[in-house]
């Protein structure tokens with residue numbers, strides 16, 4: 001019997017596994033992880049992938065604690081130093097654009113742009129190095145008993161004292177455990193691609209709020225940028241079907257040529273955007289982490305960052321409980337995790353939805369106020385520093401691994 005069985009080896013499940021198996025701050029637990037689609041590591045010299053995430057300082061520290069950071073940090077990663085955020089009613093170069101600069105808070109950078117695949121493979125490797133066991137299997141059913149949870153998979157049965165659902169937005173664990181989820185659509189589709197730009201990205205993440213969505217350029221280590229264009233559903237199919245030249249022309253209009261003319265250097269991928277909130281993150285012997293518990297709009301680049309903090313918070317509590325000889329599947333232990341993370345996630349997702357409603361789509365007086373607010377924040381150094389600390393993930397109650 002394992003102490004913990006994790007279902008899903010995405011970045012969040014793999015991170016929870018590595019932290020629990022390493023066991024800093026307590027004794028390491030016996031952990032197994034089910035992942036039927038583990039990616040292979042990127043071959044050295046391969047072109048940069050279009051799917052990337054912006055990792056905060058809190059995530060960087062969590063990845064250090066998980067033992068994954070040394071194999072992530074390298075020539076494929078871009079440390080970005082600034083963010084420039086503006087509304088379509090003003091020019092990207094104007095004083096009305098909000099600029100966050102790492103130097104304003106005495107930090108070397110605001111975070112890192114990392115390929116999804118590199119993040120996931122580094123965390124899975126850190127998990128096995130820490131003694132964790134990976135089973136290439138899919139969960140097909142579970143039964144929660146008094147002292148254990150019994151799991152059926154495509155490769156046999158397993159038992160553990162706790163099951164962690166890290167199996168993404170369509171979580172089978174959530175469903176099998178009878179935990180519900182409130183799901184809504186943003187009525188937008190995110191289009192992701194790599195583009196070359198006429199002007200250098202200046203190690204800056206660029207984001208424009210439009211009436212029809214948001215457009216972000218994330219700087220890559222090779223000088224190109226990864227775009228995340230969250231476009232209204234009426235617009236997205238046309239953008240996906242357009243020729244490369246027509247798409248670039250639309251992108252140049254939508255970016256107001258902030259980085260000069262663009263050229264596609266990868267295929268386009270599209271992701272329908274939904275919000276998801278599980279009213280309960282835990283049940284007896286079950287805990288949900290990452291997208292299985294909450295999905296937020298990608299405009300603030302916070303999905304993985306929130307999930308890694310879930311993993312670190314849960315690891316803190318489980319390792320402390322195990323050090324005290326407590327059962328890691330006991331509801332009292334899991335409720336502490338739920339109280340901690342639900343309030344932090346609620347704060348962040350309300351802020352993200354507010355940005356989407358007011359800055360991207362809003363037209364009324366409140367929206368105009370919010371749009372002007374970008375330049376007010378720019379002119380208020382203390383407030384701006386508070387926003388930067390929030391973006392770095394250095395505010396709120398941080399788990400040990402993220403400090």
Ligand SMILES: Cc1cc2nc3c(=O)[nH]c(=O)nc-3n(C[C@H](O)[C@H](O)[C@H](O)COP(=O)(O)OP(=O)(O)OC[C@H]3O[C@@H](n4cnc5c(N)ncnc54)[C@H](O)[C@@H]3O)c2cc1C
Nearest residue numbers: 008010011012053054139167168290291301302303304305
């Ligand atoms: C366009 C876009 C851009 C984004 N940009 C950012 C960003 O810049 N920064 C950021 O922090 N976040 C970003 N996000 C969000 C981020 O991608 C997600 O929050 C993150 O992938 C969630 O990780 P996870 O490990 O919880 O789930 P997932 O990545 O979904 O992983 C779930 C894993 O579970 C496995 N699984 C599923 N079902 C089963 C089963 N039955 N049995 C066993 N295994 C199973 C799957 O194979 C998968 O590997 C973005 C999202 C989108 C759509």
